[in-house]
Amino acid sequence: MRFAVSPVGSAKDLLRLVCFSPGTLAPPWRARATDALTRHRLGLLAVVGGGGPLGCAPDFLRPEPAAFLTDIDTALHQIATTPQEQVRHELAGAVNGHSWDPASGHSAPRRLLQALDRGEEHFAHRLADEMGRFWQSALKPSWPAIRARLEADVTTRASEIAQYGLAEALNRLAPNLEWRDGELLVHPGPDSAHQLTLDAEGVILTPSVFVDCALFCAGEPSGTPEPRTPLIVYPAAQVDCLPPAQDHPLIGEMWRKLLAELSQPRSTTEIAQRLYLSPATVSYHLQILHRAGLVTRARRSRQVFYQRLGAAM
CATH class of the missing domain: 1.10.10.10 (Winged helix-like DNA-binding domain superfamily/Winged helix DNA-binding domain)
Structure with missing residues (x-):
């Protein structure tokens, strides 16, 4: 088990909120994120990266962090160079039952299908480009303060592991995260039908100021072209007190x-x-x-x- 601080992960979490739960964002954040999407015409990113009310976004938009802190350019390069078969595999899941479920009458958005017509490589590069512009406009001005808050949270978690043991520290991470009988359980919300069981050699824990419960990212357990280490996003301390974008939190x-x-x-x-x-x-x-x-x-x-x-x- 290891911790990581992810700038592109934070951008992904902000994107999800502004697309499908804008009322939970503080007004300065909502205005900044909405302005970034509209001014830079990031429609494809909003459609694919927001996740949709019926499922989750493709996992390659949150690449596995190789180190404790992966800089934004490295993360964007990971997105842009996602193997074509991985893009195809994850988007097939999104179109055929995750974000847009044919059984519910929600068809895949035309913008997504048009982008796919140019191939998976072009699709990945375009998403990386749009994510980079969203990051620059919406998140970069506040990243030093957010990064400091996330690093301070990891320091706190490390102290809890030393004081109370790993099991208790994991149980403190999020209200829907539980260590029980050798298993780490992420309890889905009441409206979620998505269940997944994985045997893994490790897990990456990454804090976020834009979530209030634990989120799970691991790809599909079978048939995945590029297996990855499971990643759990959990709420950083004092997430309900997220300051306005121009403020620096003191921890x-x-x-x-x-x-x-x-x-x-x-x-x-x-x-x-x-x-x-x-x-x-x-x-x-x-x-x-x-x-x-x-x-x-x-x-x-x-x-x-x-x-x-x-x-x-």
Whole structure:
């Protein structure tokens, strides 16, 4: 089991909400995501990536993260270069019974069928391009803060594993996620008829600020051209308090203490001494705060000094 932070996964979760549950989004997020889809004419992405009220979107739109943090360009390349047989396999499932169920009278949208006429390779490249534009417009401005929040969540989960054990930590991840008798169960919603059982050697856990329950991503268990490690998306801490797009979330007493110390420039060693912490711990959190745009840093001789954003170095 390992954790991962996924920028393209976060974009996928935001896309799903704005397409099929916009009322659950805070107004700034809803406006930004809707504007991105309409202004850049991302109709195919909305049709395929939103998932639909009757099923789930193709799994290749959420590629398996190869590392703890996969940058957006690498993830988009993974989408664009999805093997043609994998695209064909997953879209066949979507058209024939997942997102658009013939038995219900919901036919596959014409936009999807027209895009498929040009072949699976073109289809994957176009989806990657539209996902990239959606990311740039809707999510990139807030990604440093969101990334910091997700990384802080993973730190919290690692602490829970150390304190309470793996089983208890897994049971704390989401209300519909349960570890029972050696099995990890993702309970579907009351309206879902989709059930899947997998034997797997591992699982990837990735937090998201755009979900309120656990979601499962693994591809089909049989006949999948490119098997992948099962991935479970779970709600990051304080998902109900998602801030407006322009805000930076502050997480935990540790960050508050660090920011309080940074009203003037201080080195990692100095902060560690003042707060009775190890330099490694302070350095780790300062790097997250810096990536989130909450602190600045400047090198003086052989030392790096950090200061809270807004104060002159």
